[in-house]
Amino acid sequence: xxxxxxxxxxxxxxxxxLKDYYYGYHDIWVFVSGHSVPISLNNFYNINxxxxxxxxxxxxxxxxxxxxxxxxxxxxxxxxKIIVHPPEEEEQKEYDIDxxxxxxxxxxxxxSPPTLHxxxxxxxxxxxxxxxxxxxxxxxxxxxxxxxxxxxxLEQNSNVVLKQNKIYISDK
Numbered sequence: 001x002x003x004x005x006x007x008x009x010x011x012x013x014x015x016x017x018l019k020d021y022y023y024g025y026h027d028i029w030v031f032v033s034g035h036s037v038p039i040s041l042n043n044f045y046n047i048n049x050x051x052x053x054x055x056x057x058x059x060x061x062x063x064x065x066x067x068x069x070x071x072x073x074x075x076x077x078x079x080x081k082i083i084v085h086p087p088e089e090e091e092q093k094e095y096d097i098d099x100x101x102x103x104x105x106x107x108x109x110x111x112s113p114p115t116l117h118x119x120x121x122x123x124x125x126x127x128x129x130x131x132x133x134x135x136x137x138x139x140x141x142x143x144x145x146x147x148x149x150x151x152x153x154l155e156q157n158s159n160v161v162l163k164q165n166k167i168y169i170s171d172k
Contacts, residue, residue: 027056029125030064030084052114054122061122063108073106075119076166078142082123085136100126106167113160116169120153141169 007135028051050064063070082095100123106114120137124130131137137153144166150171 006020006068006108029054029056040148052118054125056126059105059122059125059126061104061114061118063112063114063159065109065112067109069109070107070167071110073108073162075104076144077101078144078146080142081140081158082120083138083140084131085138087134095120097123108162113155113162113167115160116151119167139169146158 013106029052052061053064054061080097080101082097084093084095086093104119104122106119108114116139120139139149139151139153141149141151143149158168161170
């Protein structure tokens with residue numbers, strides 16, 4: 001009887017995995033208010049506290065709301081890199097995020113911009129690569145005017161602005 005129960009449980013797990021894979025749930029990530037990293041949709045059951053949804057197959061970060069006034073936005077940057085300074089390690093790591101940004105879109109309302117932290121987490125989910133929570137993260141950006149900027153990743157960046165279907169981040 002125990003063998004039958006374990007076999008049934010294994011087959012059930014395989015069925016649910018294949019179903020999630022077929023419907024694409026393995027590639028959808030949810031951002032929960034007050035949570036530091038995105039959670040795969042196939043591991044999430046409480047839909048009430050989702051603030052953003054990231055779909056890896058479409059590289060779309062969408063505000064979780066039923067607002068009909070959502071629009072699509074792209075980053076205004078010409079080029080960008082992420083520089084990770086791991087804690088207690090001397091060597092920083094640098095990642096070119098231009099390929100990601102070339103297809104990355106945000107769907108939200110004009111008054112609900114994503115934070116720089118949301119954009120970073122979408123990139124992490126896209127690469128399925130995570131970093132130590134005490135790492136210092138910097139965005140090295142060349143803006144639409146060709147000027148260089150460095151933005152340190154903070155939990156809340158209030159300098160994100162949406163205008164003319166572009167996402168702008170200022171260092172002021």
